[in-house]
Amino acid sequence: MFAIIRKDLLLELRTKETLTSLLLLGLLTLLVLSFAFEPGSDVRVEAAPGALWVAVVFAGVLGLSRSFLAERENECLQGLLLCPVDRGSIYLGKTAANFLFMTAAQVVVLPIFVFFFNLTVTTAFGGIILTMLLGMFGFSAVGTLFAAIAVRTRAREVMLPLLMIPLVVPLFIGGVTVTHKLLIGKGLDEVSQWLNLMLGFDVIFLVVGWLVFEYAVED
Amino acid sequence: MGESNGKTLLGNLIAALAGATMLAAVYMVFVYVPTDSAQGIVQRVFYFHVPIAIMTFLAFGVVAIASAMFLWKGTRTWDRLAHSSGEVGMLFCSLVLITGPILAKPIWWTWWTWDARLTTALILCLIYAAYLMMRTVTTTGEQGARYAAILGIVGAVDIPIINRSVYWWRTIHPAVLVTREGGSGLSDPRMQATLGVCFAAFFLLYVWLVWVRDENARLQDALEDLRQRVLGSR
Numbered sequence: 001m002f003a004i005i006r007k008d009l010l011l012e013l014r015t016k017e018t019l020t021s022l023l024l025l026g027l028l029t030l031l032v033l034s035f036a037f038e039p040g041s042d043v044r045v046e047a048a049p050g051a052l053w054v055a056v057v058f059a060g061v062l063g064l065s066r067s068f069l070a071e072r073e074n075e076c077l078q079g080l081l082l083c084p085v086d087r088g089s090i091y092l093g094k095t096a097a098n099f100l101f102m103t104a105a106q107v108v109v110l111p112i113f114v115f116f117f118n119l120t121v122t123t124a125f126g127g128i129i130l131t132m133l134l135g136m137f138g139f140s141a142v143g144t145l146f147a148a149i150a151v152r153t154r155a156r157e158v159m160l161p162l163l164m165i166p167l168v169v170p171l172f173i174g175g176v177t178v179t180h181k182l183l184i185g186k187g188l189d190e191v192s193q194w195l196n197l198m199l200g201f202d203v204i205f206l207v208v209g210w211l212v213f214e215y216a217v218e219d
Numbered sequence: 220m221g222e223s224n225g226k227t228l229l230g231n232l233i234a235a236l237a238g239a240t241m242l243a244a245v246y247m248v249f250v251y252v253p254t255d256s257a258q259g260i261v262q263r264v265f266y267f268h269v270p271i272a273i274m275t276f277l278a279f280g281v282v283a284i285a286s287a288m289f290l291w292k293g294t295r296t297w298d299r300l301a302h303s304s305g306e307v308g309m310l311f312c313s314l315v316l317i318t319g320p321i322l323a324k325p326i327w328w329t330w331w332t333w334d335a336r337l338t339t340a341l342i343l344c345l346i347y348a349a350y351l352m353m354r355t356v357t358t359t360g361e362q363g364a365r366y367a368a369i370l371g372i373v374g375a376v377d378i379p380i381i382n383r384s385v386y387w388w389r390t391i392h393p394a395v396l397v398t399r400e401g402g403s404g405l406s407d408p409r410m411q412a413t414l415g416v417c418f419a420a421f422f423l424l425y426v427w428l429v430w431v432r433d434e435n436a437r438l439q440d441a442l443e444d445l446r447q448r449v450l451g452s453r
Contacts, residue, residue, distance in 0.1 A: 145373070149366045153356040162352065163370065166345040167377050170384035177388060193387065201380055208376055212369050215290055 004093025022105035026059040049179035064143035068151040091213035237423035244420035270421040278308025286371030303432035335386035
């Protein structure tokens with residue numbers, strides 16, 4: 001499992017393809033959404049959580065669909081499957097690597113989000129970062145499973161968002177709600193039910209993914 | 220041939236039963252049942268709307284169970300059942316989303332509200348649209364069946380969580396409209412009888428449609444096998 005994380009990270013460090021595209025897509029989404037709302041109006045603060053999470057989802061879907069594209073070239077996935085390890089471990093390794101990429105991209109996107117939407121940095125951002133970590137982990141857990149599937153279908157670029165977006169609705173609603181509440185100055189205890197829901201989602205789909213990944217990759 | 224004749228007979232029997240109860244249901248909805256005093260004539264749509272909605276959940280429940288059985292046992296029978304139930308479920312889900320607004324506009328004064336049940340039904344529809352699409356974009360039927368089964372299971376696990384999240388989402392933004400219709404308004408025994416008959420009618424319709432679709436898929440598989448054999452022997 002750690003070998004797979006290491007392999008993916010190493011590949012990324014050498015090429016920097018995924019990270020760059022994740023980052024740019026995240027930024028472009030924020031840019032487009034900034035144009036969509038009147039600058040300086042109150043609507044901007046109301047719309048900010050939505051904009052942030054749309055950026056996370058779009059960048060996430062793109063990054064995830066890339067994660068198995070590299071494996072597909074030169075039959076790398078076959079090589080991985082021939083390794084004497086449990087298929088579940090491959091899934092866990094890929095999920096962890098995808099999660100790390102998404103997190104790395106958000107490290108840059110989040111400050112720029114604050115900058116564009118003219119937000120005041122408060123202690124609430126600790127909670128927002130926690131929520132984003134929970135959200136991105138769930139995206140990786142669901143997305144890694146379906147990326148493995150989508151990459152082997154004919155319409156792979158379209159298939160992944162089609163499969164993923166309806167399934168991650170709870171994370172999206174949770175993320176937007178928590179971010180909004182924290183931005184208007186509510187405490188962490190008021191959003192704990194959402195954080196629990198997101199954590200539950202992450203755990204459940206990590207287990208489901210780990211169990212069924214085998215069927216997604218076998219021939 | 221004896222077995223296949225018996226099956227045809229059973230299929231015809233289900234069809235006849237479904238047809239008869241459906242006629243009875245239509246009669247009861249349009250003629251027998253009294254008009255609801257508060258909601259007016261449009262409330263009659265309710266007798267179709269609610270059974271179809273419940274049958275949608277039943278259909279997707281069958282998809283999930285059959286998908287799990289398919290991954291476990293690997294027999295085509297389970298996959299055919301999942302596929303057939305998924306298609307019929309999609310039809311019913313679309314009907315729910317069509318009859319819902321017809322009912323909602325005069326009663327709630329809006330076509331759509333982001334109520335928990337409505338939102339869940341919509342997301343359900345989207346998940347199973349992807350489920351059916353999965354069958355058409357894969358290279359082999361075997362692969363498509365397996366991928367669809369994974370989505371069938373994941374979707375079923377996801378539905379309660381989605382429902383919870385959209386429910387909380389709406390309770391946080393207070394709903395302007397009364398979002399609960401429930402069966403509480405059906406005080407008249409004739410209304411309850413009508414709803415009961417409609418449930419039976421749509422249940423039988425579901426069983427019959429799945430039956431026909433399943434037979435169709437079985438024949439397709441048999442034809443494919445024959446074709447393979449003929450091509451192989453040449």
